[in-house]
Amino acid sequence: MDASEAAAHELAAVVRAQTEAAAQDWTALPLRALIGDPFDLHRRAVMPAIETLTLRRNRETGNATFLLH
DSSP: OOOHHHHHHHHHHHHHTTOHHHHHOGGGSHHHHHHOOTTOTTTSOOOOOOOOEEEEEOTTTOOEEEEEO
């Protein structure tokens, strides 16, 4: 399960409530405390991804457009 988005919502709720002490102490966030170290790849699965940004420049106008895939 991707827990990153849920943890982000939990942190946003704390920030919105303006409890800075809880935002600075990750163990004060219940879901974040359960997740543990997000960089410990022995505890969770990670799916790598490659993102490509293609820029197209219009020769007549010089304007650029992009496609993110």
